Amino acid sequence: xxxFLLSLITFSAITVIGVVSIFPLTGxxxxxxxxxxxxxxxxxxxxxxxxxxxxxTVIPCILIGVLTAGLVSIIIGIPTLKLRTDYFALISMCLxxxxxxxxxxxxxxxxxxxxxxxxxxYVGTTAIVISAIVIIAIVACFKNSSFGRMSLAIKNDELAAxxxxxxxxxxxxxxxxxxxxxxxxxxxxxxxxxxxxxxxxFGWTKSSEWVIFLFFGGINSLTGSVISAILLSVLPEFxxxxxxxxxxxxxxxxxxxxxxxxxxxxxxxxxxxESIKKLFHKSKKLQGGGNNGTT
Amino acid sequence: MNVxxxxxxxxxxxxxxxxxxxxxxxxxxxxxxxxxxxxxHGGLISVSAFAGYFFAGVLKFNPVVSVILSAVVGxxxxxxxxxxxxxxxxxxxxxxxxxxxxxxxxxxxxxNVLTIFFGTTFYSIPPFFSQPTINLGNIIIAKxxxxxxxxxxxxxxxxxxxxxxxxxGLALRAVSMDADTAKLMGMNSNAxxxxxxxxxxxxxxxxxxxxxxxxxxxxFIGNMVAKGFIASVVGGLGSLPGSIAGALMLGVIEVILxxxxxxxxxxxxxxxxxxxxxxxxxxGISGKFIQEKA
Numbered sequence: 149x150x151x152f153l154l155s156l157i158t159f160s161a162i163t164v165i166g167v168v169s170i171f172p173l174t175g176x177x178x179x180x181x182x183x184x185x186x187x188x189x190x191x192x193x194x195x196x197x198x199x200x201x202x203x204x205t206v207i208p209c210i211l212i213g214v215l216t217a218g219l220v221s222i223i224i225g226i227p228t229l230k231l232r233t234d235y236f237a238l239i240s241m242c243l244x245x246x247x248x249x250x251x252x253x254x255x256x257x258x259x260x261x262x263x264x265x266x267x268x269x270y271v272g273t274t275a276i277v278i279s280a281i282v283i284i285a286i287v288a289c290f291k292n293s294s295f296g297r298m299s300l301a302i303k304n305d306e307l308a309a310x311x312x313x314x315x316x317x318x319x320x321x322x323x324x325x326x327x328x329x330x331x332x333x334x335x336x337x338x339x340x341x342x343x344x345x346x347x348x349x350f351g352w353t354k355s356s357e358w359v360i361f362l363f364f365g366g367i368n369s370l371t372g373s374v375i376s377a378i379l380l381s382v383l384p385e386f387x388x389x390x391x392x393x394x395x396x397x398x399x400x401x402x403x404x405x406x407x408x409x410x411x412x413x414x415x416x417x418x419x420x421x422e423s424i425k426k427l428f429h430k431s432k433k434l435q436g437g438g439n440n441g442t443t
Numbered sequence: 444m445n446v447x448x449x450x451x452x453x454x455x456x457x458x459x460x461x462x463x464x465x466x467x468x469x470x471x472x473x474x475x476x477x478x479x480x481x482x483x484h485g486g487l488i489s490v491s492a493f494a495g496y497f498f499a500g501v502l503k504f505n506p507v508v509s510v511i512l513s514a515v516v517g518x519x520x521x522x523x524x525x526x527x528x529x530x531x532x533x534x535x536x537x538x539x540x541x542x543x544x545x546x547x548x549x550x551x552x553x554x555n556v557l558t559i560f561f562g563t564t565f566y567s568i569p570p571f572f573s574q575p576t577i578n579l580g581n582i583i584i585a586k587x588x589x590x591x592x593x594x595x596x597x598x599x600x601x602x603x604x605x606x607x608x609x610x611x612g613l614a615l616r617a618v619s620m621d622a623d624t625a626k627l628m629g630m631n632s633n634a635x636x637x638x639x640x641x642x643x644x645x646x647x648x649x650x651x652x653x654x655x656x657x658x659x660x661x662x663f664i665g666n667m668v669a670k671g672f673i674a675s676v677v678g679g680l681g682s683l684p685g686s687i688a689g690a691l692m693l694g695v696i697e698v699i700l701x702x703x704x705x706x707x708x709x710x711x712x713x714x715x716x717x718x719x720x721x722x723x724x725x726x727g728i729s730g731k732f733i734q735e736k737a
Contacts, residue, residue: 180540227722235721237480238676239714241669246714253708352669356547363544393559399552406545407531 158273160381161280162338167361167377168280168287168370169330174359175367176296177323178303179233182355183240186247187217187328189350191335193251193258196267196345201257206270210336217332221325229320241352248347263346270340279337283330288370290326299323364402366412371419376412447581452699458588460694461595462657465650466671467678467686468599469643475681476619476639479539480672483524483546485665486553487647488654491517493557495652496660499568506571510594514648521644524549525637533636550665557662565659568652591653598649599687602642606683615639619681673713677720679727688728 365376678689
């Protein structure tokens with residue numbers, strides 16, 4: 149395979165992990181985070197620094213990165229998840245700015261605005277694609293578990309969820325921890341693949357890009373968010389324009405989807421064995437029952 | 444630290460806060476009517492900053508005319524933004540989260556269209572005054588800052604007057620309470636919303652040219668909208684006086700932190716400040732707390 153194709157696959161797999169990492173938070177629990185890229189930054193930097201300065205091997209590096217991301221998410225989550233969701237969105241956005249500011253400030257460790265370079269190339273395309281698949285599977289399990297259904301209940305009506313005995317606050321905290329750790333893992337992979345990271349890669353535009361991708365695919369559908377993450381990261385590469393023109397193209401695309409198909413590309417649809425069976429069933433019915441007009 | 448220095452910092456902070464206040468009020472206005480945070484505002488600011496550059500820098504109009512023209516451009520863009528990003532959503536009665544995403548996308552769209560035409564280079568609007576500062580003893584006041592402060596105060600007062608005293612403002616407040624009931628009472632809620640976007644766009648236009656004159660013009664100058672967002676949350680979402688107070692406070696704190704701790708770490712410190720502020724007073728300065736579904 150050509151190296152272009154390989155890097156395309158890898159980057160879209162990384163985007164898929166990123167978008168899937170906010171699915172439990174935004175799609176299921178209805179919390180808006182514009183700072184998930186900050187956790188990616190934490191994961192990437194911690195793993196990168198461990199590897200560059202301490203010469204550690206890949207697994208402990210990524211593990212420490214993920215744990216640090218989780219720790220930060222608990223510290224941020226404890227005070228903010230009690231607040232209204234708007235405030236949570238705001239604080240998560242400012243978290244992104246704060247993290248990039250800190251990364252720029254402590255330049256002796258992080259390389260500052262110039263970025264952290266010479267990160268060893270520990271992960272290849274295969275590892276990242278497998279990780280993406282595993283993470284999709286984990287999140288799918290999460291969605292179908294009682295934990296995921298509790299999240300949905302909170303999204304639809306927080307008060308009703310509370311009256312059914314769900315501890316809304318601790319549940320949100322758990323979801324936030326979970327998603328931040330996935331984002332941290334994504335960051336670790338990213339750092340070891342691209343081998344150079346700088347703070348501007350993880351600003352709030354990156355985080356909002358993930359949210360936009362999620363919406364494009366349909367906020368209630370994991371399949372949709374995976375497909376839209378792949379589509380929106382691959383499509384611009386094939387439409388060979390200048391970067392700005394590509395961004396304009398997909399902003400227009402997203403505006404069209406939101407305006408004319410507000411439930412997203414796939415709506416509630418999920419890819420599973422049952423849904424495939426149902427699809428076949430439906431098409432059979434359509435063929436058989438076509439003459440009497442009832443379907 | 445002596446007194447003059449403190450006063451100087453306070454003045455610098457207030458003048459920066461005044462620009463933030465313009466952004467924050469445009470932001471809060473949309474929030475109070477449509478109940479969502481309009482990040483598309485940043486796109487409007489960028490485009491009108493470029494319009495300001497075009498009028499003042501290329502066509503060499505005098506500053507007053509330039510400001511008025513960019514306000515007009517901003518107002519028209521506000522209506523355009525409403526048309527491309529929100530009209531359909533309102534028709535479908537989409538949940539407010541869709542407005543949110545739509546507005547961010549629209550903002551990105553505006554900024555990147557600008558990037559296509561102008562690149563990411565910086566443009567500077569020629570200085571409005573030949574003698575840029577006024578010296579009062581040891582205190583230096585930049586004329587531009589003073590002008591910004593005065594124009595912002597007048598504009599904000601005018602907007603408050605329109606909202607609180609005229610029948611149009613009454614309609615606006617009615618729609619902000621309940622769009623459907625307002626419609627049943629015979630109001631054209633759609634027109635009222637468009638009018639809100641017109642005013643918000645005008646404020647964005649003025650803040651765009653002032654931001655451009657104060658710093659430099661580039662397509663991503665509209666990302667300053669984040670400051671307006673912070674100010675309007677600190678002030679209490681959807682409350683106009685609160686967001687003005689929040690913006691002034693943010694400006695002062697930012698200037699003081701920048702001189703005390705340096706430019707790079709300030710965003711992190713502001714974040715900590717905000718975290719503490721929201722913990723102590725989650726309803727914001729104004730205390731007006733918009734209730735979600737009870």
